[in-house]
Amino acid sequence: MKYPADRYPLWNDWRWQMQNRVRDAASLARWIPLSDAEREEIENCTVRFRMAVTPYFLSLIDPADPDDPIRRQCIVSSKELIRSEVEKSDHLDEGGRSVTPHIVHRYPDRVLLLATMQCGMYCRHCTRRRIVGESDMTPTVEELDRELDYIRAHPAIRDVLISGGDPLTLPTPRLEEIIRLLRAIPHVDIIRIGTRVPCVLPMRVDGELVSMLKKYHPLWINVQYNHPRELTPESEEALRKLADAGIPLGNQSVLLKGINDDPETMKELLLRLVHDRVRPYYLYQCDLAEGTGHFRTPVSKGIEILHALQGNISGFAVPKYVIDAPGGGGKVPFVYDYARGTEDGRIIFENYEGKLFSYPENGGSTDV
Numbered sequence: 001m002k003y004p005a006d007r008y009p010l011w012n013d014w015r016w017q018m019q020n021r022v023r024d025a026a027s028l029a030r031w032i033p034l035s036d037a038e039r040e041e042i043e044n045c046t047v048r049f050r051m052a053v054t055p056y057f058l059s060l061i062d063p064a065d066p067d068d069p070i071r072r073q074c075i076v077s078s079k080e081l082i083r084s085e086v087e088k089s090d091h092l093d094e095g096g097r098s099v100t101p102h103i104v105h106r107y108p109d110r111v112l113l114l115a116t117m118q119c120g121m122y123c124r125h126c127t128r129r130r131i132v133g134e135s136d137m138t139p140t141v142e143e144l145d146r147e148l149d150y151i152r153a154h155p156a157i158r159d160v161l162i163s164g165g166d167p168l169t170l171p172t173p174r175l176e177e178i179i180r181l182l183r184a185i186p187h188v189d190i191i192r193i194g195t196r197v198p199c200v201l202p203m204r205v206d207g208e209l210v211s212m213l214k215k216y217h218p219l220w221i222n223v224q225y226n227h228p229r230e231l232t233p234e235s236e237e238a239l240r241k242l243a244d245a246g247i248p249l250g251n252q253s254v255l256l257k258g259i260n261d262d263p264e265t266m267k268e269l270l271l272r273l274v275h276d277r278v279r280p281y282y283l284y285q286c287d288l289a290e291g292t293g294h295f296r297t298p299v300s301k302g303i304e305i306l307h308a309l310q311g312n313i314s315g316f317a318v319p320k321y322v323i324d325a326p327g328g329g330g331k332v333p334f335v336y337d338y339a340r341g342t343e344d345g346r347i348i349f350e351n352y353e354g355k356l357f358s359y360p361e362n363g364g365s366t367d368v
């Protein structure tokens with residue numbers, strides 16, 4: 001920690017962290033040294049894209065490294081101004097799949113509820129960057145209650161994913177109102193929350209929040225960690241509190257060029273997560289969101305990384321590598337193809353070490 005909490009008496013107060021988020025070059029320069037060129041770059045980019053970083057997350061940056069993996073996730077870059085022809089603003093067609101202003105219904109048994117557009121930090125690679133940070137898009141509880149009529153009228157919906165934005169930036173009583181309304185719908189079985197708060201604002205995970213959440217089981221939480229350096233003692237403490245409240249934790253990482261696109265970094269991240277009782281769930285191929293081209297790797301990279309990990313580390317430490325299909329087709333898993341053809345009625349395939357094995361294609365069934 002380069003900025004010890006004792007220099008800022010309110011450091012561990014999550015509201016202080018939210019209020020003191022760094023949003024422009026001038027305030028950033030108070031935290032990390034910036035050259036004139038860097039300052040100008042940030043000024044030019046914040047005109048186009050919103051930036052906001054908690055002092056906590058900023059404190060994880062190594063100021064000596066211009067390519068620091070923490071810095072690249074939170075500080076705007078002129079590369080964001082490059083618009084590639086494959087990118088679209090609403091590339092997942094969430095607008096087209098919206099059944100109310102804040103509910104996206106893409107799969108048969110579950111919906112996405114956009115409860116707020118605020119986040120602790122605006123990730124530079126965010127897939128929903130077209131809308132996050134617009135406070136006027138945060139619905140009131142009354143507005144949401146009316147929209148929940150859609151869920152009430154559709155008994156097939158058994159899983160509601162509360163996301164945004166980051167729902168854990170809402171005040172606890174307000175979040176509780178939303179969860180309570182969902183819990184009152186008999187056919188809603190699972191409530192899920194998608195959040196980056198334990199990573200970027202771990203002090204938010206306080207006793208009040210955790211005792212509220214544990215009243216509404218079965219409740220699952222998916223977090224987002226992209227680099228092992230994000231798993232600081234404060235952050236691990238937040239995860240411990242959530243896990244101790246009986247909340248199953250999953251992690252959704254985004255594959256980011258120069259940040260985690262190598263098997264060693266990924267392995268360190270995944271093993272640390274399972275140590276913290278977080279089950280790696282998805283590794284996302286970076287979406288075609290505007291100005292994120294510098295983060296995207298070829299698809300073969302993700303397949304290669306998972307191939308390198310599968311079999312070498314605990315099975316439950318390996319996430320699924322998915323592409324969220326542009327245009328709104330949903331998440332599709334991509335895997336290394338272990339099959340090497342068939343021979344004499346047997347399929348030939350590789351194991352994790354690349355050795356060849358075979359198995360009777362018809363299963364050698366005796367029940368004919």
Ligand SMILES: *Cc1c(COP(=O)(O)O)cnc(C)c1O
Nearest residue numbers: 104105106107110111112161331
């Ligand atoms: C990702 C997503 C979900 C949840 O999908 P899972 O694969 O079950 O995690 C639900 N609705 C929408 C619109 C989504 O984008």
Ligand code: SF4
Nearest residue numbers: 119122123126165196
């Ligand atoms: S926390 Fe999630 S919604 Fe918010 S900016 Fe990061 S990726 Fe986007």
